[in-house]
Amino acid sequence: MLTYEPDATLAHRLDPRTKLAVQIGFAATALAHTTPRSLAVLSAVTAIVLFSAHVSIRRTLVDYRFALLILALAPLIAGVTLGAPWFDTADAIASGLASYRVLLILLVSAAYVRSTPVRDSRAAIQRTIPGKPGQLLGIGVALVFRFLPVLQADLRTIREAMAARLGTKRSAVDRASTIGILGLTRAFDRADRLSLALQARCFAWNPTLPPLAFSRLDYPVLVLAVALAFSAFV
Template identity: 85%
Template structure:
């Protein structure tokens, strides 16, 4: 799973608010433009962003394998018809282009995850969205980034334990039900322990957050974000 890794890349030096702005601008442009030329330019930009954050393409593909599998399956399902000609090529191409744009957005988000600490993500959100909504949103993002890898680890442990006990010999429905039930049990147990830990540490709604500051590189990246957002309207 993709997580933050300390490094000295350009992406690591950027302010998290800048990286969020680039992501928003990129997503807006990717969803607005469907021509092959636009997708080629966005693909080149995605490669540049991954290079700037030094993201491993293989690790990204492995981390997003389930989402990418669904995106690859979507054009096939969209093209199927109940009657002649049985497969609509135009519908499949339209769905395939949409899936490709979503995949590009996922790859750009991978660069953000690898280059941004959780505390700085929370600080960026709370300083962008004022008041209690920003605090709630920042806390939610921080908990998701910290809690999701733990839950994935629990599911992996459950699957390995089932395999060691010849659980692979059982039916797919039985295995899915067992994993789902044990996964939910572990998730609720983790949530209870998290709640207790937060109370024990005197959880604060507005803790001291890390300082954020824009540099010269940030202004260049913000210019890119504005250009991407502006291009979504043309």
């Protein structure tokens, strides 16, 4: 499961604002450049980012398995035509390149998640975007980072319980509907408990956030982020 893991890597020592800038710049240039040569360069940048955060490729791909399934099906669906030649290779290749760009963005985001505490992410957002909009966005990001792993664990528990009761013998539609209904029930229960917990802890709109400061390591990475952003317009 993709969560923050304490470590002493280069990515862990960077300011979260620097890492957010790299993500934005990388996503912008990945969506702007669609040629195989550009994707090869972006793949090299992705490899460097993953290495800087000590991200396991195998583990990350396992965590992204459902997204990978959708990305893999997209080129096949895009290539299908209603008449001759029944499969358009050009459309399939274009869709495949788009899916690969999305995969690279997901891998870079995995490095951010592994190397950045939730409180630091909230602090970076609220200090970059002033006022209530920054507070709302910071709270939303913090809740997603904390809430999503819990929901994933609930779904995994439901699937394991079904397998233990020979649920795998049931039809795919029956299994999917059962998991969906129980998953939604758990999600609403979790949301109610979260609301009570926030009230019990006197939830504050503007809590004391961790201090942030740029170091000498951040400046060359910020230059890289700016270069990536500008490359989207080249």
